[in-house]
Amino acid sequence: xxxxxxxxxxxxxxxxxxxxxxxxxxxxxxxxxxxxxxxxxxxxxxxxxxxxxxxxxxxxxxxxxxxxxxxxxxxxxxxxxxxxxxxxxxxxxxxxxxxxxxxxxxxxxxxxxxxxxxxxxxxx
Numbered sequence: 001x002x003x004x005x006x007x008x009x010x011x012x013x014x015x016x017x018x019x020x021x022x023x024x025x026x027x028x029x030x031x032x033x034x035x036x037x038x039x040x041x042x043x044x045x046x047x048x049x050x051x052x053x054x055x056x057x058x059x060x061x062x063x064x065x066x067x068x069x070x071x072x073x074x075x076x077x078x079x080x081x082x083x084x085x086x087x088x089x090x091x092x093x094x095x096x097x098x099x100x101x102x103x104x105x106x107x108x109x110x111x112x113x114x115x116x117x118x119x120x121x122x123x124x
Contacts, residue, residue, distance in 0.1 A: 010040050019059060029056055031113065044102035045109060053094075 003011075014036040018029030030052040037048035068074050097105045 007040070010036075014040070015055070018055075029060075034109065038106070045106040046098060046102050049094075049097065049105070049109075 014033055018032035018036075030049070033052040033055060034045075034048045037043045037051055038045065043051065065074070100108075
């Protein structure tokens with residue numbers, strides 16, 4: 001894929017917004033990146049999710065976690081338990097997503113985002 005200057009600029013903006021959102025509210029940058037990759041680069045849902053996951057590895061693991069750790073805001077026991085389950089969930093979730101048509105996965109992604117948004121807006 002050829003990336004022109006305008007597309008590169010848009011991708012930089014998407015990355016900055018996703019990083020700021022992730023660091024600020026602890027939400028996955030995929031909420032920004034996945035839709036942006038679908039709209040801007042016309043990726044299918046599988047391509048967008050795979051790219052988003054690959055992008056998030058380094059900044060989330062090394063930089064954002066470091067800042068929260070320095071402030072004593074990480075309970076490593078809880079991290080260990082969730083991380084073990086997350087590894088299994090990530091593996092099986094990605095296998096399931098890749099087994100479904102991209103349009104189906106896109107709809108599931110949208111429903112999950114909508115559900116989370118409603119829960120956050122309405123409170124507990």
